[in-house]
Amino acid sequence: MNILVLNGSPRPNGNTVAMINAFADGAKKVGNDVTVIDVCKKKIAGCLGCEYCHTKGNGDCVQKDDMTEVYLALEKAEMLVLASPIYYWGFTGQLQSAINRMYAVGKPKMLKKSALILSSESPDVYEGAIYGYKNSFPIYMGLEDMGIFTANGDQNKSEEKLSELRAFGETLK
Numbered sequence: 001m002n003i004l005v006l007n008g009s010p011r012p013n014g015n016t017v018a019m020i021n022a023f024a025d026g027a028k029k030v031g032n033d034v035t036v037i038d039v040c041k042k043k044i045a046g047c048l049g050c051e052y053c054h055t056k057g058n059g060d061c062v063q064k065d066d067m068t069e070v071y072l073a074l075e076k077a078e079m080l081v082l083a084s085p086i087y088y089w090g091f092t093g094q095l096q097s098a099i100n101r102m103y104a105v106g107k108p109k110m111l112k113k114s115a116l117i118l119s120s121e122s123p124d125v126y127e128g129a130i131y132g133y134k135n136s137f138p139i140y141m142g143l144e145d146m147g148i149f150t151a152n153g154d155q156n157k158s159e160e161k162l163s164e165l166r167a168f169g170e171t172l173k
C-alpha cells in the first residue's frame with residue numbers, strides 16, 4: 001500500500017517525528033511504501049477560498065507553490081496519515097494549510113484509509129484535532145479510520161509508545 005504521511009511538526013528531531021519514524025519502520029517492514037512530507041519545510045500558503053479549483057481550474061489550485069508536491073503524492077496515496085503536535089488544541093498552522101488546500105481535489109481517487117498521530121505536552125487536549133480529523137477524512141471523504149495515536153508528556157519518545165506505533169504500521173497491508 002502507498003502511505004502518505006503529512007508531518008505537521010517543524011522540529012526535525014521532535015516527538016511527532018519519533019512517532020512517524022516508528023510507524024514507518026513497521027509499515028515498511030511488511031511491504032508498504034511510506035512517503036513523509038514535512039509540510040513545515042514547504043511553502044504552502046493558506047487556501048484563498050477563490051473557488052478557482054471548482055470552476056475554471058477544474059481541480060487545479062490557482063496558487064502554484066509546494067502544495068503541488070502534496071497533490072502529486074495524494075494522487076497515488078492509498079492511505080493518508082496526518083501527524084502533528086498539538087498547537088493550541090489543534091493542528092499546527094502549516095498542516096492545517098495543507099489540509100485546507102486539499103479542498104481543490106476533493107477526495108483523491110486512490111485514497112481509502114487514514115490515521116492520525118498527535119503529540120502534546122498535556123493529556124486531554126486532543127478533542128479539537130480529532131474532531132477535525134474525523135469529520136474531514138473518515139466522514140467527509142469516506143475513508144476507513146485505521147487508528148488515532150496520541151502521546152503526551154513523558155509518553156513522548158517512550159519505548160512503549162514507539163512500539164505501539166511500530167506495531168500499528170505492521171498491521172497495514
Ligand SMILES: Cc1cc2nc3c(=O)[nH]c(=O)nc-3n(C[C@H](O)[C@H](O)[C@H](O)COP(=O)(O)O)c2cc1C
Pocket residue numbers: 009010011013014015016017084085086087088089090119120121122123125156
Ligand atoms: C505554539 C505551541 C502551542 C502549543 N500548544 C499546546 C497545547 O495547546 N497543548 C499541549 O498539551 N501542548 C501544546 N504545545 C506543546 C507541544 O504540543 C508538544 O511539545 C509536542 O510534543 C511537540 O511536538 P514536536 O516535538 O513533534 O514538535 C504547544 C507548543 C507550541 C510550540
